[in-house]
Amino acid sequence: MGIALPDTMTCVEISQPGGPEVLRATERPAPIPGPGEVLVAVEAAGVNRPDMLQRQGRYDPPPGASDLPGLEIAGRVVAIGEGVMDWGADDKVCALVAGGGYAQYCTVPAPQLLPVPKGLSMVEAAAVPETFFTVWTNVFERGALRPGETLLVHGGSSGIGTTAIQLAKAFGARVFVTAGSADKCRACEELGADRAIDYKTEDFVAVIKEATGGRGVDVVLDMVGGDYIARDIEIMAPDGRHVSIAFLHGPKVSLNFFPVMTKRLTLTGSTLRARSVEEKGRIAAALREKVWPLIGEGRIKPVIHKTFPLARAADAHALMESSTHIGKIVLTVEE
Incomplete structure (x- = not known):
């Protein structure tokens, strides 16, 4: 028809x-x-x-x-x-x-x-679709972000970042982001980020250690890779989850796995494009149930x-x- x-x-x-x-x-x-x-x-x-x-x-x-x-x-x-x-x-x-x-x-x-x-x-x-599917499956499914926890998003002013800020706040999380200018940081905070860190002028490791009283963050959504991964591990809380979705600084890293063991961290990641129709359909159904009402209410x-x-x-x-x-x-x- x-x-x-x-x-x-x-x-x-x-x-x-x-x-x-x-x-x-x-x-x-x-x-x-x-x-x-x-x-x-x-x-x-x-x-x-x-x-x-x-x-x-x-x-x-x-x-x-x-x-x-x-x-x-x-x-x-x-x-x-x-x-x-x-x-x-x-x-x-x-x-x-x-x-x-x-x-x-x-x-x-x-x-x-x-x-x-x-x-x-x-x-x-x-x-x-691309950003909401990506954020949902990586932050809330693989990263298992829960209300009251803390999320760090690298690239906070990107399409992925602006989506992650809004979704995480809507579901009761505290949100830190990194971005590359004062204007970008301001935009992230206007969307709800609790603290936007200008990575060109600030050390996100030091900022997050101070802001969390040394505890760190529960979930990291990382699209930078490279040397950022070791720095992320340094400021992850016990039982934290690190989710990689891209590698702007490259996919190969050298890591000290001792804190991964002592803090019981989970390092994971995913791509979306090659996943099956059934898997994408399952994510679509979750978005329609959990997120579409929030968009309809104007909250996201x-x-x-x-x-x-x-x-x-x-x-x-x-x-x-x-x-x-x-x-x-x-x-x-x-x-």
Whole structure:
């Protein structure tokens, strides 16, 4: 079922590995939903660091996924594959996808769809899936953050960081973040962070030791890696959990494991893109139950830094690489 669809669509492809300039608008056949999938007419698509890594040739899409970049979208259902029962034509949805988001149309496994949260625009809804899926599964599932505990987030002004601050505060945690300027730190504290630490002028280890009376933090969400991991371990509380989701400073580290043993720490991490449809569907269901009501009440909202039309995806990537943004960068898509 659905509406009459064009045979072709505009999309943005990676012409070759390289800088933002290798992103090229082109025409391709419009995708057709297979069994268990829906086709979404994309109105907005989020821009994320994994898109940049893929563009650079450092993060291949999983087997069977589109080679087009783009991991999160918002739009309207326009066609439904065999066996899909829970969605209908013209439903407003947002979704996590394994690729293909930089396009006018994108197929999505039905379990990965979510309704556009109450009160959000399509641009805001497109900024939700990748960061909210990532924060939920890493902070609240792998990191097991509980009310009354303390969370440290590196990269507090990023899309992941601004989401983690709001979710952790909504669920009763104390939040520390690091960020790279006074303006970014101010923005993090306005979102609810108890203390934002400018890593260019302050030592986050010393700040957290003083602020916690030497106890440290219960959970660390780390997208920096490298030398940060040893410093994180130094300020983790007994039975703390360290969750790695990216390695801006590199994946290889030298660690003293003695405090890991004496403080009974857990070091873990995850990636999201290659996980199964069933796993992503389970995360989607948890978000719909636990988080969507908070968004509907206005207690949590994605932070949008800037939007670009789809054809200017290269400019969006250049902005993300500059690290001057606070929150999310989103592409807007016209039919």
